[in-house]
Amino acid sequence: MRGDQINLQNITARSATSPPSPQVRDGGVERVTKLIDVSRCIGCKACQVACSEWNDLRDDVGECVGVYDNPVDLSPNSWEVMRFNEYEDEQGNLEWLIRKDNCMHCAEPGCLEACPAPGAIVQYANGIVDFNSEHCIGCGYCVAGCPFDIPRISKKDSKAYKCTLCSDRVFHGLEPACVKSCPTGSIMFGTREDMHELAQSRTEYLHGRGFENAGIYDPEGVGGTHVIYVLQHADKPEIYNGLPNDPRISPLVDAWKGVTKPLASVAIGLAALTGFFHYATQGPKEVPKEEYDEVEDAETHEEDRT
Amino acid sequence: MSQSKKERGILRYGWFSRLNHWTIAISFVLLVLSGLALFHPFFWGFTALFGGPIMTRILHPFIGVFMSVFFAIMAVRFFKDSLIKRHDIQWLKQIKDVLSNRDEKLPPVGKSNAGQKLVYWIMVFSVPVLLVTGVIIWQPYFADAMPITLLRLGALLHAFVAFLAIITLIIHIYSGIWVKGSFQAMVRGRVSKAWAKHHHDLWYQEKMDEERRRKESLDRIAGQ
Ligand code: HEM
Numbered sequence: 001m002r003g004d005q006i007n008l009q010n011i012t013a014r015s016a017t018s019p020p021s022p023q024v025r026d027g028g029v030e031r032v033t034k035l036i037d038v039s040r041c042i043g044c045k046a047c048q049v050a051c052s053e054w055n056d057l058r059d060d061v062g063e064c065v066g067v068y069d070n071p072v073d074l075s076p077n078s079w080e081v082m083r084f085n086e087y088e089d090e091q092g093n094l095e096w097l098i099r100k101d102n103c104m105h106c107a108e109p110g111c112l113e114a115c116p117a118p119g120a121i122v123q124y125a126n127g128i129v130d131f132n133s134e135h136c137i138g139c140g141y142c143v144a145g146c147p148f149d150i151p152r153i154s155k156k157d158s159k160a161y162k163c164t165l166c167s168d169r170v171f172h173g174l175e176p177a178c179v180k181s182c183p184t185g186s187i188m189f190g191t192r193e194d195m196h197e198l199a200q201s202r203t204e205y206l207h208g209r210g211f212e213n214a215g216i217y218d219p220e221g222v223g224g225t226h227v228i229y230v231l232q233h234a235d236k237p238e239i240y241n242g243l244p245n246d247p248r249i250s251p252l253v254d255a256w257k258g259v260t261k262p263l264a265s266v267a268i269g270l271a272a273l274t275g276f277f278h279y280a281t282q283g284p285k286e287v288p289k290e291e292y293d294e295v296e297d298a299e300t301h302e303e304d305r306t
Numbered sequence: 307m308s309q310s311k312k313e314r315g316i317l318r319y320g321w322f323s324r325l326n327h328w329t330i331a332i333s334f335v336l337l338v339l340s341g342l343a344l345f346h347p348f349f350w351g352f353t354a355l356f357g358g359p360i361m362t363r364i365l366h367p368f369i370g371v372f373m374s375v376f377f378a379i380m381a382v383r384f385f386k387d388s389l390i391k392r393h394d395i396q397w398l399k400q401i402k403d404v405l406s407n408r409d410e411k412l413p414p415v416g417k418s419n420a421g422q423k424l425v426y427w428i429m430v431f432s433v434p435v436l437l438v439t440g441v442i443i444w445q446p447y448f449a450d451a452m453p454i455t456l457l458r459l460g461a462l463l464h465a466f467v468a469f470l471a472i473i474t475l476i477i478h479i480y481s482g483i484w485v486k487g488s489f490q491a492m493v494r495g496r497v498s499k500a501w502a503k504h505h506h507d508l509w510y511q512e513k514m515d516e517e518r519r520r521k522e523s524l525d526r527i528a529g530q
């Protein structure tokens with residue numbers, strides 16, 4: 001490694017790397033979680049601004065397309081986007097559902113599974129999934145691997161970018177920039193346990209307010225996420241701008257990246273070896289000497305004739 | 307005169323066929339090495355051959371398109387010689403005899419034997435699939451425009467078909483080492499009559515018939 005990683009000891013998973021990463025010091029590291037309480041968000045986008053500020057990102061000024069989403073999608077320069085949804089509930093009331101969309105920091109990240117470049121994607125003991133631009137080759141496999149459509153490849157430097165959960169801030173004991181900036185307290189940050197407790201009490205509160213289906217979004221299909229939501233309608237995550245109901249690493253990605261590749265690699269080696277051993281046991285395929293003489297005799301014969 | 311003529315033997319692959327074959331062969335090996343580097347970390351070291359990991363990623367698809375163009379030409383030119391005939395099926399049934407060098411038991415075959423024809427057909431299937439799926443996953447030019455399922459399918463198919471093509475390539479290269487004279491045939495273009503008769507008797511007979519007819523017509527002209 002080239003000293004480009006903030007804290008080597010705390011890497012617990014590394015892309016395209018089979019041997020285990022250092023884990024001895026895991027014991028002292030608690031997993032962190034960012035809690036996004038959708039029911040409290042007013043859509044002011046302070047968090048988006050704080051994200052750009054802290055990470056020195058300046059996206060191009062876009063165009064208004066008739067909705068509040070701005071920019072309309074994630075980009076290499078916009079690691080989070082507020083997504084606005086107008087939803088008519090069962091009673092016919094209009095609800096404005098605003099979801100902060102960013103990397104979910106899966107416990108079992110699809111990007112990390114797909115990435116072919118050793119160390120371009122790492123996961124720290126505290127659960128944060130980080131891209132290391134130094135090792136990224138810009139192949140875009142992480143885009144195919146992600147169940148949440150998060151990574152974006154830059155047209156400027158052909159490297160993959162996404163929310164880091166402010167891993168740099170967190171390493172120094174600070175909360176992520178978005179958390180710091182939120183005026184309503186809808187983004188909270190702490191240990192996984194604390195955040196679940198908080199989310200639970202918010203859910204109960206929402207139940208009391210008549211949102212019977214309020215609940216926590218912490219999808220099991222990806223081993224849980226280190227960014228969790230409190231949703232008013234946890235039974236229908238799709239209404240929050242297509243939040244997947246049961247996200248998991250696509251079976252296509254599993255088939256592509258799972259056991260088939262090591263097996264195929266071994267098969268390629270064996271194929272070459274088989275050739276060598278075949279040669280060593282059966283010998284080359286040659287034309288027997290007699291046949292040469294035969295054909296030659298016939299030739300000379302014919303030539304004598306003419 | 308007769309001596310040098312015998313040395314020259316029968317023309318098996320003309321200069322264009324040879325040039326084209328080796329252009330494809332070199333590109334293909336480069337594709338295999340650069341592709342494998344991304345295929346599994348086992349092979350990550352191959353990135354050193356291409357100027358580093360990023361250059362490997364950038365170069366691979368361009369070599370792929372380059373190779374595909376020349377392959378298309380070869381596919382057309384070798385098409386007729388690669389159609390599977392009844393004797394090819396028999397030859398395949400006796401694959402054990404083939405592998406144990408019991409050549410005297412094998413049925414005579416044409417310009418290509420069934421093994422060579424299979425290599426042809428597997429590649430005729432693989433290269434277009436690799437080209438299409440390769441374009442689908444090609445960053446930064448095309449991949450961003452692809453729906454996610456297509457992207458995943460493209461990556462999956464590219465890897466699987468590449469595996470098929472690599473195994474086929476290994477068999478193909480090994481045959482060139484194993485069957486003495488076949489490598490020479492693709493380098494020099496010509497084979498001895500004995501070699502042709504032994505390995506591709508039907509083709510040899512055809513060539514001999516041609517020669518005889520040519521001679522006869524020459525004789526006829528001379529006689530007039
Ligand atoms: C025919 C044109 C081809 C094109 C356009 C193409 C394109 C690509 C692209 C875009 C990638 C992703 C990495 C990168 O951007 O460099 C890739 C990966 C790969 N290619 Fe190709 N390729 C072609 C032919 C081939 C051939 C002939 C082989 C070998 C038989 C091959 C083997 C591979 C392998 C093994 C990978 C890694 C796949 C993985 O990581 O799952 N490719 N190719």
Ligand code: SF4
Nearest residue numbers: 115136137139140142
């Ligand atoms: S683009 Fe970068 S981070 Fe994404 S899979 Fe490729 S090497 Fe890994």
